[in-house]
Amino acid sequence: MPKIYSEELKASALELLDQGMTQKQVCHDLGMSKSALQAWVNESRLRERGFEPARGQSAGDGGEQTRMLKRIRELEQENEVLRKATAYLSRANPRSWAVAPKMIYPLVLDLAAAGIPVAVTCRVLGFSKQGFYQWRANPVSARDVDEAYLLNAAYDIHADDPEFGHRFIADELQAAGHVVSERRVWRLCSQQRLFSATVRRKKRYGRPGPPVCDDLLERDFTAESVNAKWLTDITEHRTGEGKVYLCAVKDACSGRIVGYALDARMTSDLAVAAVRDAVARRQGAAAVAGCIVHSDRGSQFRSRKFQLALKHRGLIGSMGRVGAAGDNAAMESFFATLQNNVLDRKRWATRDELRLAIVHWIERTYHRRRRQRRLGKLTPVEYELVHHQAVALAA
Numbered sequence: 001m002p003k004i005y006s007e008e009l010k011a012s013a014l015e016l017l018d019q020g021m022t023q024k025q026v027c028h029d030l031g032m033s034k035s036a037l038q039a040w041v042n043e044s045r046l047r048e049r050g051f052e053p054a055r056g057q058s059a060g061d062g063g064e065q066t067r068m069l070k071r072i073r074e075l076e077q078e079n080e081v082l083r084k085a086t087a088y089l090s091r092a093n094p095r096s097w098a099v100a101p102k103m104i105y106p107l108v109l110d111l112a113a114a115g116i117p118v119a120v121t122c123r124v125l126g127f128s129k130q131g132f133y134q135w136r137a138n139p140v141s142a143r144d145v146d147e148a149y150l151l152n153a154a155y156d157i158h159a160d161d162p163e164f165g166h167r168f169i170a171d172e173l174q175a176a177g178h179v180v181s182e183r184r185v186w187r188l189c190s191q192q193r194l195f196s197a198t199v200r201r202k203k204r205y206g207r208p209g210p211p212v213c214d215d216l217l218e219r220d221f222t223a224e225s226v227n228a229k230w231l232t233d234i235t236e237h238r239t240g241e242g243k244v245y246l247c248a249v250k251d252a253c254s255g256r257i258v259g260y261a262l263d264a265r266m267t268s269d270l271a272v273a274a275v276r277d278a279v280a281r282r283q284g285a286a287a288v289a290g291c292i293v294h295s296d297r298g299s300q301f302r303s304r305k306f307q308l309a310l311k312h313r314g315l316i317g318s319m320g321r322v323g324a325a326g327d328n329a330a331m332e333s334f335f336a337t338l339q340n341n342v343l344d345r346k347r348w349a350t351r352d353e354l355r356l357a358i359v360h361w362i363e364r365t366y367h368r369r370r371r372q373r374r375l376g377k378l379t380p381v382e383y384e385l386v387h388h389q390a391v392a393l394a395a
Contacts, residue, residue, distance in 0.1 A: 009030060009032070010040050012030065013026050013030055013032065013037055013040060014040060014041070014044055016029075016030075017041065023037055023038070023041075042069055074120065077116045077117070077120050078120060078124050080111070080114075080116060081111060081116060081120065081121050081124045081125065082124060084107060084110070084111060085104070085107060085124075085125060104125065104127075105127075105132055105135045105136070105139075107121075108121045108122065108125075108127070108132055109136070118132060118133075145212060147188060148212060148302055149303070149304050150173065150178060150180060150184075150185075150188060151188055151192060151299070152268070152299045152302060152303045152304070153173055153176065153178065154169050154173065154185070154188065154189065154192075154194060155192075155194070155299050156267065156268075157169050157172045157173070158194050159265075162196070163196055164196060165189075165195065165196035166182070166185050166186045166189040166190075166194070167182060169185055169189060169194070170182040170185035170186075173185065212302050212307060212317070212319070213307075213317035213318050213319045214318065214319070215294075215318060215319060215320055215321065215327065216292050216294065216316065216318035217229065217292065217294050217318055217320075217327075219326060219327060219329065221252050221329065221330040222252065222253075223251075223252040223253035224253070225253055225387070226251055226253045226254055226256075226384060226387060227251065227253075227282055227287060227288045227291050228252070228253060228291060228292070229251070229252035229253070229291070229292050229294065230249050230250065230251060230252065230258065230278065230291055230292065230293045230294065230315075231249070231250045231252060231293075231294050231295075231328060231330050231331040232247065232248065232249045232250070232271070232274060232275070232293060232294070232295045232301070232331065233247070233248070233295060233296060233298075233328055233331040233332070233335065234246065234247045234266055234270065234271065234298065234300060235248075235335045235338070235339075236266065237339075237343045237348070237354060238348075239348040239349065239350060239351050239353070239354050240347075240348065240349040240350060241349075241350050241351050242264060242351065243264065244262055244263075244264065244348075244351050244354050244355060244358075245262065245263050245264070245265065245266040245270055246260060246261075246262050246338075246358060247260060247261050247262075247270045247271050247273070247274040247300075248260040248274060248331075248334065248335075248362075249274050249275060249277075249278040249293070250330065250331055250334055251380075252330060253387070254375065254380045254383045254384045254387065255334075255372055255374070255375065255380045255383075256367060256380035256381065256383075256384060257334070257362050257366065257367070257380075258278040258281055258282055259274050259275065259276070259277035259278025259279070259280075259281055260274050260277060260362065261273035261274040261277060262355050262358065262359075264351060266300065267300060268299075268300045268303035268305045268306050269305070270300065271295075271300040271301055271303075271306050272305055272306055272309045275293065275306070275309055275310065275313070275315070276309070279313050279315075285312075285313040285314055286314075288313065288314070288315065289313075289314030289315075290314060290315075290316065291314075291315050291316065292315075292316045292317075292318050293310055293315045293316065293317055293318065294318040294319070294320070294328065295317075295318070295319055295320075295328065296319065296320055296322075296327070296328050297319050297320070297321070297322055301317075301319065302319075337366075338358070338361070338362075338366075341361060341365070342357055342358060342361045366380070367379060367380050367381050368381050
């Protein structure tokens, strides 16, 4: 005959569980079976959801309650999957879900982190678990990386001569040593809308290439020490002679611009020059080894040349998502300040005039006169000096 427990004992057991005590400890202290305690927990959860157990049902008859709770939990999880999938797909190209399921696989990861099983998400969205786990083991395939480098080279060729169509681009790629067919170049150029300037087409925005690095910062732009996290990006401004492009590298700890480069063209060489300048200013590669360099997914930063420059100097690449300015917000903030204080102040007649103004503002005003409340109302140069002194005293 099952043991009968009082309502006071049930209430006491549930209260102890709410206080953080384990079921095993409660059963030991109050002298009850684990199955009975679990039945009370299930009964309590049902009452929280507005259900009442059947009359005459004993604490040990929790099988039906358990199945009901399990089904309720599954329905809640499926509803959450559908809700988040709808929001996710509303921001993306609807065709990409049907053509490339891997485009929505990151959502499966986010839901798994929120406690929703992968099996439930894949069942609701119509994916196979095997396909998801294969993507998770290798998110960026070797073919994706190869095509990213091909696209970077194609962009450079098209930028030098916009009249080139996919056939001329294919010839230039093959002449540069790339093993690629004309059909493959046509497909890549069609996806990225790289058409000859002599052919009129409706302007559309192609999807960006795959990232070659993970997002290692995840919007955490703080650092305990200098040379731990660097942020980089490229901005542009018009002059009477044409555009000037600035690539800057910012230290997340002090906010100092540790390196920069200016040029009349926005190429991978510009990004490499900025990193080279930053490493030289920071006393060489040995002093900055292991530093994370975070950027967006621009072709200059995805290029093979830029990635090799990071690798040869012991730096670690990191990239944010496409169309998410918040993934590099700290760098965007610096460029906004530069825009308000220098670029938009007047019309610039020559590139040299604007170049001199940018360098003067960075080195004199931003580094040595502009105090930041984030740094305790110190300038970046003053903050680094105090930081170095504190490190020396601690040593």
